[in-house]
Amino acid sequence: MTGLSIDQSRCQGHARCYMLAPDTFLIDEEGYGHVIEGREGAYQEEHVRKAVRNCPERSIKVIAPGPAA
């Protein structure tokens, strides 16, 4: 699947993604980050890229779509 996702085994709940891009990430009740449904494709927006770079665990993955098969 292309787009943004969070590797739950890596996420430590620093909440930086949520603070930088609250329109794209949320924090669940356990404290871990998730991509808001429908926002998986927002990885090119500058504030979302910043959130990706700001994850200290590098747990936010971006899979860009490859060339059309």
Add this chain to the structure above:
Amino acid sequence: MTGDLIVVGASVATTAFIERMRELGSGESITVLDNDPDAPYDRPPLSKHYLVDGDSEDIAVDWNGLDVELVRAEAVGVNPETHTLQVRGDDHRDHDLRYGRLVIATGATPVHLPIEPPGLAVLRTAADARRIRAQASGRRSVAIVGAGAVGVELASHLARQGSPVVLIDRAVGPLERLLAGHLADEVTDWLHGAGVVCRWRADITDISQIGDSWRVELADGERIEADVVVSAVGARPAVAWLAGSGLLTGDALLADADGRVVTADSVVADVYAMGDVVTRRRPDGRLERTENWAAARQQGMRLAEHICRAPRQPVPSPYFWIQVANRTIQIVGTLRPGARLDLEAANPDRRSALYRVRADGATAWIGVNAQPRIAKIISGS
């Protein structure tokens, strides 16, 4: 302005600095020098999942779109009078590079105990992490000298991999500096539970190599045998290359809150520093350093705001975290020895706890698996 803006070191602070420069609209050309072939990358995963099974994607920092030129070279000297940097390239030849502004972000370098023989493993770079992974693979035994953040995380992750691990420190407990003496018994219990053998108050008298393995001797006569010995006793700013430049005060590179390099009597024109390499003078005159990801990022952003003459963002509370034996410990604020520790909330099922730490009217927090509460504290909601 003649010459470029040159950053020495593709560090954590460097990424934050460039990000903020571009965010503030600076189109200035930026060159970053670093001879680490893995750079740029993030350091927190090195002693965690990257150590165990990570690949380059787990640490890589994406500089695409930030318009930076990264040059594989090492800075070996600087002349602030002539705005010249001496640079050693891949070909081992030195040449001079003129700079308009120079930003020093060379980070820190591991320190060694006087009794350490050559050949012990250290953890600072991605290559170091891969080396330890290879040496400890196949459940080989590991002795780790130093129970700071790096030592404790290494011990936790290597033990989980199945390696017999002995963690040795001369302090009375683990993480003594980071946790200011708090929770030493708890962290020791967790380490024991994870299979780590702990030796506190241990004076090492000798470390020697015997064939393919190592022997660590303690003052009480104990001999610890291990296939691998890791030295994790700490790090000091990587400033050796600045000797004779006039930029150092004693052996420290001092910078002000904006990141301008200062000497005893002046601010050095066009030279800045950020991240682990920096020492700061507190209002009471004492010198202090920070060695952590959040502080490095904050310093990088602040320097960009200074250079772009932009409004300064408020400095967030200090924030640090470590992973110990499948628990995440988060620290917000400044811990002081002897402060009062109150348990605010606990959930034994989740092995979580939140402590409020009070001293001199200031409050700090320690969370153990308490990410939701800490997230609220950090974001001020």
